[in-house]
Amino acid sequence: xxxxxxxxxxxxxxxxxxxxxxxxxxxxxxxxxxxxxxxxxxxxxxxxxxxxxxxxxxxxxxxxxxxxxxxxxxxxxxxxxxxxxxxxxxxxxxxxxxxxxxxxxxxxxxxxxxxxxxxxxxxxxxxxxxxxxxxxxxxxxxxxxxxxxxxxxxxxxxxxxxxxxxxxxxxxxxxxxxxxxxxxxxxxxxxxxxxxxxxxxxxxxxxxxxxxxxxxxxx
Numbered sequence: 001x002x003x004x005x006x007x008x009x010x011x012x013x014x015x016x017x018x019x020x021x022x023x024x025x026x027x028x029x030x031x032x033x034x035x036x037x038x039x040x041x042x043x044x045x046x047x048x049x050x051x052x053x054x055x056x057x058x059x060x061x062x063x064x065x066x067x068x069x070x071x072x073x074x075x076x077x078x079x080x081x082x083x084x085x086x087x088x089x090x091x092x093x094x095x096x097x098x099x100x101x102x103x104x105x106x107x108x109x110x111x112x113x114x115x116x117x118x119x120x121x122x123x124x125x126x127x128x129x130x131x132x133x134x135x136x137x138x139x140x141x142x143x144x145x146x147x148x149x150x151x152x153x154x155x156x157x158x159x160x161x162x163x164x165x166x167x168x169x170x171x172x173x174x175x176x177x178x179x180x181x182x183x184x185x186x187x188x189x190x191x192x193x194x195x196x197x198x199x200x201x202x203x204x205x206x207x208x209x210x211x212x213x214x215x216x217x218x219x
Contacts, residue, residue, distance in 0.1 A: 004036070009051075010043040010070050014184045015204035017047040018054050021075070022204075025058065029077065038075040046183035046192070048073055050202040109215040110147035114206075115155040118163075120219065129164065135219070136165040140172050147214065148178040149198075150206055154189070156181040161194040169197045182206070 007024050009017035021040045028036035040051050048071045052062040055075045063074040119128025120135050136158070139145055149172070151159055158165050159181045173179050179198025186192040186200065210216050 004038070006039040006041065008041045009047065010041055012042075012047075014047065014050065014182075014202045015207075017042050018050050018202055018204040021051050021054060021073075025055070025060070025075070025077075035076065035078045040073040040075060041070050042073065043070050044187075045071070046187055046200065046202075047071075049200055050183060050204070051075075054204070109213065111217060112148045112150065112209055112212075112214040113146045113217045113219055114150045114152065114210065115158070115219045116152045117219075118154045118157040132158070133164045133168075136168045136172075140168045145172055145175060145177050146217075148180065148209060150201070150209065151179070151181045151185075151198075152206070153182070153185055156185045156189065156191060159195060159197050160186075160191045161196050163196070166196055173197050180205070 005024055005028055007020050009020055012020070017040065021038070024038055024040070025036075028038060040055075042048050042051060048064050051073050052064055052075075055062040055073070059077065061076045065072045065074065117128075118132060119125055120131035121128055149169075157163060159169060159179060160166075163169070169179060180201035181195060181198055183192070183200040183202055186195060192200070
């Protein structure tokens with residue numbers, strides 16, 4: 001017999017809608033044999049995109065419906081279906097942990113870059129923008145580019161229409177580099193409709209990536 005739950009995330013800032021949805025999904029998925037239906041209620045499209053993408057990435061169906069009082073995300077899991085549970089993954093043994101910390105193993109880790117500004121370094125802004133464009137151009141020229149590029153704050157200006165580094169970022173995306181721009185930041189700068197490369201993300205996914213098995217670099 002399926003369980004049903006409703007959570008109200010209206011008025012909550014990122015990443016709380018995703019965090020609350022995850023907690024509710026975890027509670028409903030305690031009995032893996034049962035299916036469940038979860039309604040996550042939000043009040044903006046960015047939150048709706050983040051919540052629905054999170055649900056689908058965890059093996060659930062997600063249907064979005066706009067109503068007068070908010071946006072409803074209907075999340076469901078059929079009976080018998082299992083959900084990936086990152087927080088209950090089997091812990092590696094001590095020997096595996098030692099191996100993962102050796103220089104050889106660390107050098108093999110894929111790289112994630114967190115870019116928090118559209119300028120590089122401190123000082124003259126014009127010079128900083130020139131350096132950032134040169135930095136991204138150089139990334140594009142590397143044989144082994146980063147696995148992911150995460151853009152926050154004014155860094156999202158690099159992924160939108162009119163960006164001086166847009167062509168290079170599009171080439172990186174074509175080569176398989178995953179490019180993510182903070183949805184809250186895009187909304188703040190009123191640039192969401194001008195996003196030209198990659199996809200919108202949220203703070204929950206950003207932190208999840210930074211805590212994952214990657215070599216993380218803050219630019």
